[in-house]
Amino acid sequence: MNTIIDYLDNLFATLPKTKQLEDIRADMLANMEDKYNELKKLGKSENEAIGIVISEFGNIDELLNELDIQLDQKEAHFPLLLEEEIEDFLKTSKKTSMLTGLGVTLCMLGAALLILFFQLPNFSELAATTIGVTTLLVLVAIAVGLFIYGGMLKDKYKFIDEKGEFSLSFNTRKLLEDKKNAYQSTYALSVIFGVILCILSPVSLFIAMAISEEAVTYGVVALLCIIAIAINIFIYYGGIKDSYNRLLKLEEYSERQKEEDKVVGAVAAIVWPLAVCIFLISGLVYHQWHINWIIFPITGLLFGMFSAAYHILKTKETK
Incomplete structure (x- = not known):
């Protein structure tokens, strides 16, 4: 019976993911299961029963023509993703998002430190420029290294990220859609928190201005750090949502x-x-x-x- 289910999943994998077709698949599976059990009671072997069921119910060309549904012939030739590949892709995407967020944070931290060095006492302009620019370049270099490493991690999934040359079985797609819907609340909270940080970030500047004119620079540094945290949140949690969209070929994909x-x-x-x-x-x-x-x-x-x-x-x- 698992063979019939797998066959049906592959049959519907490249069709539009609509409620109508989900209901049709469920009806076909029920009919195929009844026919399979009937054949088994008549003494047919498992292979014989499966062959008869697929020959009687496995052709849906007439159904597609009746519903005016065009099969994506290009996607029909793409390989099905296995569950192990999907889980590994999601884990790799999460790790890459973390590395990317950290890299962007380091870049913004470098800019904040460059500004800070010009404000520190007992620092000449030459010393502040030298130390600040050097620190900025070192942090940017580390960030670029993180970006490259993250890209290397996902290099084996170019057929997903760049080309989209894959297909999903019906059950796999349904499972991914459920996971994406369950993650939606977490993503929404992360966006809300990040936006709140961005809106409140100028508060540090206003507080510094209220203290003294010399403290304004420290306020700018604090503002950049707060925005860096917000961007890190957007990149990390947005990257996870992005991985689901890539697999399901939704929105920007x-x-x-x-x-x-x-x-x-x-x-x-x-x-x-x-x-x-x-x-x-x-x-x-x-x-x-x-x-x-x-x-x-x-x-x-x-x-x-x-x-x-x-x-x-x-x-x-x-x-």
Whole structure:
């Protein structure tokens, strides 16, 4: 009987995941099970019973034509993911998200320390610049190492991450959807907490301004550290949600969205390095460390607006 269930799972693996087809699958399984038990009572061997059941119920071409459902022939040739592969992918994705979040935190911590060194007493401008930039470069180098290592961990899953060349059995997809729905509350709480941290982060700056003008720099450092924590939360918990979306081919991993991501990713590859260059030049050349931190939130806001606007425009084009 397990053979029949596996066959049915593979048969429905590449079909649209709708309530209607779930009900049809359940009805087919019940009918196939009744027929199998009937054949066994008539003295048929297990292999004979399975062969007869599959020959009578296993062809659903007429059903697809009747419901006007187009089978994705491209996906039909993709291999089915095993449960062991899926679990390993989820664990690897979680670890990669942790490494990425830590790397981003180190980069922001380096920027915060660079600002802090200029405020510390008994530090000449040359010493603060030398120590601060050196610390920043060391932390960025460690962060890049973490990014590379995380990428190497997921290198064996390029067929999932980049190409999407896989398919899921009916039961596996259902299990993943249940896990994703169960995780949704955790993800929502993480987003709420991260947003709260971002909103409250300027409080440290206001407190520092109330204390003295000299304390403003410490307020900026605290603000950057709080934002770093928030970003770490977004990356880690968002990465877990992202891994479910990749496996289920939802949201940004649908075919249409992949095309949009290529454009957005190309823009991001230019915008963010440019923002870092402006940050360093404004600080090292024009000594604007007390205010140039605002470059990053402004860049993030503008880039978010661009991504949202581009998504809306492409959505209208496809309608």
